[in-house]
Amino acid sequence: MDRSKADDRTGGIVGILALAGIVAAVTQTLVVPLIGDLPRLLGTSASNASWVVTATLLAAAVTTPVAGRLGDMYGKRRMLLVSTLPLIAGSVLCALSSSVVPMIAGRALQGMGMGVVPLGISLLRDVVPAERLGSSIAVMSASMGVGGALGLPFSAAIAENANWRVLFWVVAALSVLIGALIRFLVPGDRPAAAAARFDLPGAVGLGTALVCLLLGVSKGGDWGWTDGTTLGLLAAAVVVLLAWGRWELRTAEPLVDLRVTARPQILMTNAASILVGFAMYAQSLVVPQLLQLPEETGYGLGHSMLAMGLWMAPAGLMMMVVSPLGAKLSAARGPRTTLVVGSLIIAAGYGVSLPLLGSTAGLLVVTLVCSTGIGFAYGAMPALIMGAVPPSETASANSFNTLMRSIGSSVSAAVIGVVLAQMTTDFAGFALPSEEGFRTAMLIGCAVGVLAAVAAFLIPVRAASAPDAASGDEGTPLPTVRADNPA
Structure with a gap:
């Protein structure tokens, strides 16, 4: 009971x-x-x-x-x-x-x-x-x-x-x-150390750099990628990030502990997260447009906004359905394996899209396959992060990982936006993304999914010396979840 x-x-x-x-x-x-x-x-x-x-x-x-x-x-x-x-x-x-x-x-x-x-x-x-x-x-x-x-x-x-x-x-x-x-x-959770001090300069520096970077990336297509404002924002982002990194390495209680972030397990997990974020967002830019473009284009499916949303909804529910399967795979083989498998499934979803772009049911299959991979990957990434940081840094490390995914999504929006804007066809006097443009976008998503799998595979495996191993790399206390369970 x-x-x-x-x-x-x-x-x-x-x-x-x-x-x-x-x-x-x-x-x-x-x-x-x-x-x-x-x-x-x-x-x-x-x-x-x-x-x-x-x-x-x-x-x-x-x-x-x-x-x-x-x-x-x-x-x-x-x-x-x-x-x-x-x-x-x-x-x-x-x-x-x-x-x-x-x-x-x-x-x-x-x-x-x-x-x-x-x-x-x-x-x-x-x-x-x-x-x-x-x-x-x-x-x-x-x-x-x-x-x-x-x-x-x-x-x-x-x-x-x-x-x-x-x-x-x-x-x-x-x-x-x-x-x-x-x-x-x-x-409530365990209390933090009373002596902790918030890194206000680090927060301002990171916030400034992110605003410059994401504003340049998200608005570059509207302003022009060679426009002075776009280039100035991107250059400012680089300069501020370098200054911010120098500050974080020198301050005693940084907003983001870059020395911990540079550990191979965290570094490669964050790299994979950027790529997964990119791959996740690319199909969400392509599929809704294909579902709503007029049938007269020859490749659009002519659905309303509401119908498009209903056709997209099963993909999100699929993530919830497969999440227990991803957890079981992580328990058996480690979250690194789950991240690799998830990334490959995402790539496969983009791969099977090429012959299925012309039908609503085909696009449903594409979103279901991609969401299966995303469900696996999104469950594995926090486990990998928490497997490499002490409890006192769990939230900041997970938040930074979430930021990496957001950056990947923002870059995806910019790249896919450029592709669809450059590869157009004339329809009743209006320039619409062409079928070839959509296919190119899906191929890019497939390639990035493969790259995410490669990055995940390069995450180092930490073998436990005993079932109750008490410490990890550089003396960090091990949480419940390790990068990979020894087979």
């Missing part, structure tokens, strides 16, 4: 944290069905309206590493609760907005709440029994895919059948619910 109650309690904790991840992911895709109507709804230009999307990306990138570090210092559960506050405030502000400036501010606040996912994953290490940790991490990681998949049909259905403000009121209510559930049902 006691064991059953413990299992029920663990399941409840994981469910609450997974719900938080789902809501965060829904928030990211919330405005996609509204993009075309935002200039009219907010009385602004299309260029200004695009900042409604960009603001969330930038705010999430800047604040996620900060939230992770603060979670290690003051408690992950406490920072989870804090992270729900901007989600609530941003959602309410967006719901009340009638012009573009408050909408952008609200979306930026929503972006500040995106740290709930790495914080939730890190909290699992402290509040979930060791035998349930692997499967719990996999479920929590899959929540991002579920939320992203459910967000599109949810947003499209409300946008087509109700007032668009309802979208933000629903997210605000869900965020309040999540905050209450965490407050009353999720236990």
Whole structure:
């Protein structure tokens, strides 16, 4: 009976944290069905309206590493609760907005709440029994895919059948619910060292570099890749990153411990994460367009926004279905193997897309295969990170890994955007991405998936000298999950 109650309690904790991840992911895709109507709804230009999307990306990138570090210092559960506050405030502000400036501010606040996912994953290490940790991490990681998949049909259905403000009121209510559930049902984690000091210069430096980098990458297609603003931002990102790295190496309590990050297991996991983030995002840029382009193009399938969202939804649910399988593979062969397998499955999904681009069912197969690989990979990466850092750095290391995936997604958007913008065809006087452009984009996704598998394979395997080995590389205490279990 006691064991059953413990299992029920663990399941409840994981469910609450997974719900938080789902809501965060829904928030990211919330405005996609509204993009075309935002200039009219907010009385602004299309260029200004695009900042409604960009603001969330930038705010999430800047604040996620900060939230992770603060979670290690003051408690992950406490920072989870804090992270729900901007989600609530941003959602309410967006719901009340009638012009573009408050909408952008609200979306930026929503972006500040995106740290709930790495914080939730890190909290699992402290509040979930060791035998349930692997499967719990996999479920929590899959929540991002579920939320992203459910967000599109949810947003499209409300946008087509109700007032668009309802979208933000629903997210605000869900965020309040999540905050209450965490407050009353999720236990606290171990306290951090009292002497810890927050690295404010490091946070400002990293935030500045990320804004310059991601702004240059995300807006380069609009401004022009040879435009002075684009080149200036990218150059500034390099200069600030170098200065930031020098500061982090010299300060006693850095925001990101670069010496730990440079350890081979963490370094190669982060490299693979960038590539997985790229590969994950590429198909999400291609498939929705193919589903919605007019049938008269010869390769478009002519679906509505709502129908497109419904066809994309099973892919996100597939991540949740396969996450226990990935956890079992990690338990048997180690998370490195799971990451390699997941990356290869992603590459295979892109590979099989080439003969299937002309049918809705074929694209469904492509998204299901790719999401299977993403589910495997997303569950393995946090396990690899936590297998190489001490408990006192779990949240900051996971947050940094999440940032690496976000950078990969941003680069993917830029690269695939350039490909589709350059390879076009004329349709009724409008330039649309050509079928060859879509095929090229899928081939790029396939190649990056293979590269991710290679990077994952190069993650060093640490063999335990005994089942109860107490330390890892350079004296780091080993957590429950190792890079690979000895066969």
